Amino acid sequence: MTTIVRDVRAEDAEGFARVRRAALPFMLATAEQLVFDWARAHPDSHYRPLVAVTEDGGIVGTAQVGIAHEAAEPGIGFVNVYVDPAHLGRGAGTLLLRAAEEHLAERGALTLYSWVLDEPAHRAWAVRRGYAPSRSAHFLRLDLARVELPPLQAPPAGVELLTAEAFAADPRPLFELDAVTTADEPGDVGTRLDDYAHWRATTWEHPLFDRALTTVAVVDGVPAAFSAGQTDGLGRYATGMTGTAPAFRGRGFAKLAKNASLHRARAAGCTEAFTGNDADNGPMLAINKWFGYEIRATEVRHVRTIG
Numbered sequence: 001m002t003t004i005v006r007d008v009r010a011e012d013a014e015g016f017a018r019v020r021r022a023a024l025p026f027m028l029a030t031a032e033q034l035v036f037d038w039a040r041a042h043p044d045s046h047y048r049p050l051v052a053v054t055e056d057g058g059i060v061g062t063a064q065v066g067i068a069h070e071a072a073e074p075g076i077g078f079v080n081v082y083v084d085p086a087h088l089g090r091g092a093g094t095l096l097l098r099a100a101e102e103h104l105a106e107r108g109a110l111t112l113y114s115w116v117l118d119e120p121a122h123r124a125w126a127v128r129r130g131y132a133p134s135r136s137a138h139f140l141r142l143d144l145a146r147v148e149l150p151p152l153q154a155p156p157a158g159v160e161l162l163t164a165e166a167f168a169a170d171p172r173p174l175f176e177l178d179a180v181t182t183a184d185e186p187g188d189v190g191t192r193l194d195d196y197a198h199w200r201a202t203t204w205e206h207p208l209f210d211r212a213l214t215t216v217a218v219v220d221g222v223p224a225a226f227s228a229g230q231t232d233g234l235g236r237y238a239t240g241m242t243g244t245a246p247a248f249r250g251r252g253f254a255k256l257a258k259n260a261s262l263h264r265a266r267a268a269g270c271t272e273a274f275t276g277n278d279a280d281n282g283p284m285l286a287i288n289k290w291f292g293y294e295i296r297a298t299e300v301r302h303v304r305t306i307g
Helices: 010-023 031-040 092-106 120-128 172-182 196-204 253-267 282-291
Strands: 003-007 050-054 059-067 076-083 111-117 132-143 159-163 215-219 222-231 236-244 272-278 294-305
Touching: 003 059, 003 092, 010 031, 010 050, 010 059, 010 076, 031 196, 050 092, 059 092, 076 092, 111 120, 120 132, 120 294, 132 282, 159 253, 172 196, 172 222, 172 236, 215 253, 222 253, 236 253, 253 282, 272 282
Parallel strands: 076 111, 236 272
Antiparallel strands: 003 050, 050 059, 059 076, 111 294, 132 272, 132 294, 159 215, 215 222, 222 236
């Protein structure tokens, strides 16, 4: 059956989400989220989602393609290809990758990064196309319906645990906390958050972002740590980010915030919780193990130089 690659259309959102969930069931993906993301991509990212489509119009593969415009170093592109497991080995991934690389090269990308599942066939596929492994990250799952969470603890004196809803009138303090914690996240591509308007439009207003479950530890009136919650309306909860401002680290505030968020998620009817960790981030892996998370899959970041 002939397969073609083309730019995504709004009506492709459900099929795109279906393939993403099938290929990577440990990340949230909804049609609403995708349409939102496509419409609000930063112009400097040259974002171009692609789909691989069969003769009968069925979507069998997807690609997220763009320039890492928030990276400190210019010329970094990303391409993440996912193929429906029922259609692997039929060339859809290769077609998607070829179109993605051409798009990125035309827009000045010199280095390309791609996440690949840590399975022999997937890694061999990437290596044959010139990509070399760089670092790893784990997907973790927590059975919220069955696992007993650590009991809630009263915060220390001077510390409040608030939800993101408390910042609805002015979310800038959360943007500033997000920016300072993201700045030193483990990774091979640094990220610099400095556009509040874009953050508000794409993070604060994101359809997956759950303000009622996102929890912020506020110390003497200053947001110090947070655990961002995401939900998909299907009983699935994910931690978008957990972080602590440098001045407040080592005092357990992130653990307090995440525990409160997980308890709220379970009370709201969520039955599964997901999170991701850099494989070298020992402290966060230890925290998640303490909560009861289990590693369910690993992706390996691959890199290719084209310029």
